[in-house]
Amino acid sequence: MRASRLLSVVLLLQDRGRLTAQQLADELGVSVRTVYRDIEALGEAGVPVYAEMGAGGGYQLVDGYRTRLTGLTPQEAGSIFLAGVPSAAAELGLGAVLTTAELKLRAALPARLNRSVGEIKDRFHLDPAGWFRETETNPYLSDLARAVWERRRARMMYRRWRAPREVTREIEPLGIVLKAGVWYFVAKVSSSIRTYRVSTILSLEVSEETFERPADFDLAATWSEWATDFEQRLHKDSAVVRLSPVALDRIPYLMSRAMNRGVFTGLGPPDPDGWTTVTLPIESVKHAHPELLRLGGDVEVLSPPELRGLMRESARAMVALYDPA
Structure with a gap:
């Protein structure tokens, strides 16, 4: 474990230049005292690392020194596939492994390509989480x-x-x-x-x-x-609805993928009012009711009668609430 961490220290200094003890500690998830001991051990092993004191100081390698001890372990090699989603790697317990693997890869790259990797990471970011949802707790x-x-x-x-x-x-x-x-x-x-x-x-x-x-x-x-x-299996029922042009624009952002696909797969020409009649796949009347309410007055349910009745009751309740007169 310590040997891997010592290599990580060398690779960090090689990749980023001068780093303070606190910066190294933060990167490695250890205490500053542990960093001091690791730097001392590297010096004893003949690695040319030195400290520069004062403001802007820190640890760095002698100019021109590069290690070639960059062989990836099987676990590190596997973690590379999660390089675009570091949060996912962390949840899987591979955060430290991924960091070490990235450092080893960058240490093995020529300086020109190494700069390109850094530029790409600065310009593109992948966030796999969905919108408007609390992150699930996954203790196992x-x-x-x-x-x-x-x-x-x-x-x-x-x-x-x-x-x-x-x-x-x-x-x-x-x-x-x-x-x-x-x-x-x-x-x-x-x-x-x-x-x-x-x-x-x-x-x-x-x-x-x-x-x-x-x-x-x-x-x-x-x-x-x-x-x-x-x-x-989930969307085993269907509903026939009329949709306004506004509803058609909003559906990709409000409906499930299956309902969205159902709308645009069977999309026909609009009627004289500009509305379009389509058949939607739905999970059930109970589930479709709140889904379609999100479209407000830009959707009319034609069938099944039970769903149309629920929409009518909701509309009446809304009118009674907002316009009692």
Whole structure:
């Protein structure tokens, strides 16, 4: 552990030039006293690092010194795929590993390419979280990631929507997916492959027992198939509605992907009033009611009658509230 940290100190100084003890401590997640000891150990090992005192001072390497000890460990190499989403790497417990991997890669690059990497990071940022939603608490995500990485069996208790609500399963975790800021995982349960939301886990015990991953398992393909099937199962009903031009402009920002796709797939010509009649996939009347209310007076439900009745009742309640007379 300390050897890895000492290499990180060298790579940080090599990549960024002069750094104070506090800056190094912040980067490495250790105390300033630990940094002092690490700098002393590097000096004893023959690494030409020296301190410059006074304002603007700090530690730096002798000009021209570059280390070539940049070999990536398997875990570091794997973490490179999360380089664009450092917050996700941190949640998975790979934050420090990713930082070290990036430093090793940058240390191995020629100066010109190294500058290009820094410029790209300064100009482009990926934020995978969805809008208008509190971040979920996933206390078992790091342990789950370890089980996936090390191919370890686990025992979990999770909460589901139907009775019995709390269920225990023996699982073989195969992969983790971050979808619009929400974490899911794919696991083998008995002889079937299933997908769960990480936030539903109530307890997780990772075993020392390992398992063999299915040779033909493809995480991306499995997730894509499950997500498509999930949307189709979720939106099993439909509603016929009239939409104003304003509603058509707002739907991509207010509706689910399946409803949005349904609108523009079956879009026909507008009527004389400029409104368009479409058939929307909906989860149920109960779920569609608040979704369509978001469009206010720019949507008219034609069917089913139950949904039209709910919209009418809501409209009457709104009028009574805002215009009692």
